[in-house]
Amino acid sequence: HNSKKVIAIDGPAGAGKGTLARRLATQFAFAHLDTGLLYRGVGMKLIVAGLDATDVVAASAAARSLQLQDLDHPGLRSDEAAVAASKVATIAAVRQALLQFQRDFATRPPNGAAGAVLDGRDIGTVVCPWAPIKLFVTAAVEIRAARRVRELRQRGLQAIEERVLRDMQDRDARDSDRLASPLQPAADAFVIDTGTLDPDAVFDAAIMQIASNGGFGL
Ligand code: CDP
Numbered sequence: 001h002n003s004k005k006v007i008a009i010d011g012p013a014g015a016g017k018g019t020l021a022r023r024l025a026t027q028f029a030f031a032h033l034d035t036g037l038l039y040r041g042v043g044m045k046l047i048v049a050g051l052d053a054t055d056v057v058a059a060s061a062a063a064r065s066l067q068l069q070d071l072d073h074p075g076l077r078s079d080e081a082a083v084a085a086s087k088v089a090t091i092a093a094v095r096q097a098l099l100q101f102q103r104d105f106a107t108r109p110p111n112g113a114a115g116a117v118l119d120g121r122d123i124g125t126v127v128c129p130w131a132p133i134k135l136f137v138t139a140a141v142e143i144r145a146a147r148r149v150r151e152l153r154q155r156g157l158q159a160i161e162e163r164v165l166r167d168m169q170d171r172d173a174r175d176s177d178r179l180a181s182p183l184q185p186a187a188d189a190f191v192i193d194t195g196t197l198d199p200d201a202v203f204d205a206a207i208m209q210i211a212s213n214g215g216f217g218l
């Protein structure tokens, strides 16, 4: 029933997934799940425990025991958490442990919402391959890194441009080259290059695509 009302958004770091997902969720009154938070939550559990993010046994256990309150950790938005997230995200058992939660969110969105928007790396390919709307947002890595630098500085944090760019390139490579659910557009995804588009223009492109697919009857 509800499972038809799902918008899958994938793409690399800083492409504008979250920005677009929030706007679409508001537009359609859908629930929104930032699936990166789940991987960040697992990565943060390992950091807090003083364990390495490449520890397969510990990471798998952390993913299986992940609680919603783990997603409230204040450090989750840090680049340290992002790096740990992208390491645990290469482990197939970690991905498997997080799969059901994501699918339940998509098929039975919380608070009685009529549908769901999920953003991540493998929503259109693995988590919700049946989603009627799949968007893949991307942009040149230099542009994505510059956005990240601006964001960090706006939050009053220090950012060394070369370092942010290098971290993003490393994370792109880990996400794209891994065997378990690598980052790639689904065959039927609509690709939006956000490099020269502001959030309003990206939103308009997405709305046009959704409308041309018949909308959601809304
Ligand atoms: O979720 P993801 O990492 O893909 O990106 P985001 O958090 O939505 O956006 C990363 C940064 O890029 C934010 O500071 C956005 O305001 C900015 N952005 C932009 O400049 N142009 C866009 N079309 C989308 C996002």
Ligand code: CDP
Pocket (backbone or CB within 6 Å): 012, 013, 014, 015, 035, 036, 037, 039, 040, 082, 085, 086, 087, 089, 119, 120, 121, 122, 123, 171, 175
């Ligand atoms: O916000 P940003 O795009 O920088 O990262 P994120 O969406 O919070 O994701 C952090 C890391 O989690 C990514 O680099 C991926 O390695 C991993 N991830 C994933 O593998 N699959 C997802 N569906 C979401 C995130």
